[in-house]
Amino acid sequence: MDFHGLTCFVVLAETLHFKRASERCHMSPSAFSRTIKRLEEELGMPLLIRDTREVKLTAEGRSFLARARQILSVWEEARSELGLAASGVVGTVRIFASVTACYSILAKILPLFRGRYPSVHIHVETGGPSESLPAVLEERVDVGVIARPDVLPDVVTFYPVTTTPLVFIRPEMDCAVSRLLEGGEIDWGRVPLILPEGEPARERIEAWFRKEGIRPTVYGEASGNEAILAMVSLGCGVGLVPALVLEKSPLKHGVRVVETAPHLPPYEVGFAVRKRRAHLPVVRAFLECVEEARGETG
Structure with missing residues (x-):
């Protein structure tokens, strides 16, 4: 058993798709499949159920996944603490970000970090x-770009980068949705809404509706801001997105801000990190660059 095989298994367990997992590991599908098969042979048990339609973890696979992540985490910590590069920092920093966050948040930080820690x-x-x-929280990554929730888990530290308002957006084109917003006071109970799933913005708009005694009409839900922008631009409804997302989106010309919409508390956007990982040299180096970039733009 080697660390490469463990890494391949963890990636496959996260994607449940051999082709995507092999691409993420920069391997051919056949070589990737052999690596997983060899790992199962060394363990003496099947980790996966394969058929023509899907890949699933066996009970043993689910149990081994937690142990594999733990082993890889300890290995990364050891590499980070013992590595001796010219900069004194080596290893891998694992980051989670939405596509929008990649070009609005990471674009300010990665050039600084890469220039300082090329190893x-x-x-x-x-x-x-x-x-x-x-x-x-699951330690699949070291840091993640998040909008700070109203309640942050005790095991997590938040490193702020910027603050952005939440804005309501409507279709730019003339359609049934845009006509609902014309004229006088908006009847928010009739407006079809496109809302984010599981985000602070969802909690804030629902709190506002409860306060106003309004039963909203939810037309659709989306797990990403770009999907909300796309649905709104197509005339499906009114959406709620961070202004930072709207400013950077290629879809911004297909929507318009609803100026008479309710005012909601802004988003504080930054990086979340588990406290027990923040001390690792490679993670600490990245967070120092986050704070430095924030100081330059703040």
Whole structure:
């Protein structure tokens, strides 16, 4: 058994897709499959159930996944603490970010970090904003870009980067949705809404509706801000997104800010990290760059 095989298994367990997992590990599908098969043979048990439609973890696979992550985490800590590069920092920093956060938040930090620590490997995992904090808590990544929730888990430290308002957006084109917003006071109970899943923005808009005694009409839900922007631009409803996302989005010309919408508390955007990982040299070096970049832009 080697660390490479463990890494391949963890990636496969996260994707449950051989082709995507092999691509993430920069291997051919056949070589990747042999690596997983060899790991199962060494353990003497099947870790996966394979058929033509899907890949699933066996009970043994689910149990071994937690142990594999633990072993890899200890290995990364040892590499980070004992490595001697010219900069004094080596290893891998694992980051979770939405696609929007990659070009609005990471774009300010990665050039600084890369220039200062060229020996460090940077791994970025992308997904919906609501997936970032769970990835940090499960230690699948070292740091994750998040909008700070109203209640932060005790095991997590938050490093702020910027603050951005939450804005309501409507379709730019003339359609049934945009006509609902014309004229006088908006009847928010009739407006079809496109809301984010599992994010602070969802909690804040629902709190406002409860306070106003309004029963909202939820037309759709989306796990990412770009999906909300796309649905709104197509005339599906009114959405709620951070202004920072709207400013950077290629879809911004298809929507318009609803100026008469309710005012909600802004987002504080930054990085979440588990406290027990923040002391690792490679993670600490990254967070120092986060704070430095914030100082330059603040």
